[in-house]
Amino acid sequence: MKNTTLFTFIISLTSLILLSTGCKKEGSINLNFNAVYGDEPLVMLESYPYTDGDEINFTVSDFFVSNVYLTDSDGSRVDLTDVELIDFDAQNVTAAMAQTPISFSFPSIESADYESITFSVGLDAETNLTRPEDYTPENPLSENTRYWGPWESYIFARFQGNLINPDLGDDIGWLFHTGKDDVFRTFTYPLDKSIDDNVVDINIEIDHQELFKVGDDYMDIRSKPTNHNPQDLEPLIIITENFSTAVTID
């Protein structure tokens, strides 16, 4: 009798342990990056209102995000990815394709309530010491056109396009390439997502109009249409820091 009771206890305890460990759930997260200009999807070569009668279009919009992680309600960090290239000039080539986000999927994310997402625009100092030949061809960090030898830095973000004024009849090409460690910035955005044996979408929208905001006005592209100058990082820092307000998370 005593042995039966002990046996039953052991079996029950074992079952309880197995049940509790087997109930540890995981889910998946999709990070979906969308490009907009104000309220409209951003489409390459489409014109949008800028300032003072100027219209702006984009022919290039791409940037690295790095060290992407979530933070749960307990303050624990879940790393998602080291480096990804967000390449809107490859994706947003038509109005139809601009409706489809650039997505990255991350399975096996521990169930929790996640309260924030953090990512950096650009590459951290350690990664920025590497060079394209350190990577295999499928890695975007192997692309030589995304590395600037004279700066000894990757190009963190590239924005290019044209400023057109129908009244003035001119068409000014503009270009902003950011890079160097001084321009690296990290942003944390609030989140309200629960993972529990499900698939969760985190939609990250980047408003390209906001990227060029300077106070209550916008960057004077007409006066200074290009910046690829390590001695003059101010415009590049402005664009990068504007990710704090240009990004909407849903």
Added chain:
Amino acid sequence: MGLILLSCNNDPIVDPSEFVENYRDLTEVEYSPTAFVVDNLPEFLPLISPADNPLTVQGINLGRHLFYDPILSADSTMSCSSCHSPELAFTDGLAKSIGIDGLPTQRSSMSLLNIGYNYRGLFWDGRVTTLEEQALLPIEDEIEFHNTWTKAVSDLQVHSVYPTLFREAFGIDHTGEITKELAAKAIAQFERIIISGGNSKFNKVIFDNTLAFTDQERHGFDLFVDDGDEDALDAECSHCHSGQLFMGDEFANNGLDSTADFSNLIDLGRGGVTGYNVDMGKFKAPTLRNITLTGPYMHDGRFASLDEVIDHYNSGGAPSPNKDQNIRPLGLSEYDKESLIVFLQTLTDTTYKYPELVSNPH
């Protein structure tokens, strides 16, 4: 029970000689491929071969024979080397290549120098990604070889030498197993070892520290790379011609043709592949290694000299909605333009890393 017994019988052995055209058994030929390891040049990306087509001595040898053999063209008058000559950094010195019927191709022959390191689109419009895919196309192109792979494979099967080379490279058992895919793989292996640049003055200055730039070469180099000095003039070249191959990873419209809406473009370039407006008139920025040997220049060979090329870029090019924003009037002086050319000459290296292996074996 009878069904089970039947199903346990071995299938009757089929003799391929009874149904394979041009059949010849090759199993008495030794198949023992030897791996070929490339000793990479400094600062070059790793040379990656596809998992199903690793470099072997025998594969390269077969590819070398095929590359220089006119057997792949319909009338056996042209080989790959007809448009890709080692004496001209594997180009042909023509604005547009000429096919076996004397007709011009649409575009200029691109250099195959260091082509194995080009992982982001082959041809001027990037319509294929791998060398294995690329090698299939010229054979059946109506202007180039104007042949069919059916005929080309048949010619290879009855040849006195090629069946043995295919056996040694890929371990086929009989001539019926010679395919266009294996031929393309062999050519791709050969192309992957067309490597040059280590003996250029540029490499000796930058990597070996055994030579120094002249003042004018240095000035040309500074113009080429945009060193970030706002007070200094820049030619912006390395925005597109970057890395140690001085080549583009992407496609760009460099303002060759004036257009308001792309409707008048003769050659759509990348846009002809994707169909997207943003890609119209965009082309690959080719390697500038040995550029002094690979004229005429641009996808249609419109510029006979580097002087014309630099004058084009200095002018800012022609208007186009998607013209790259780095293409704008540069304000270069005559000395600046000369310096750029003098710098580009430092990228010349007439030697090959594997000179015997890339030469004509016939």
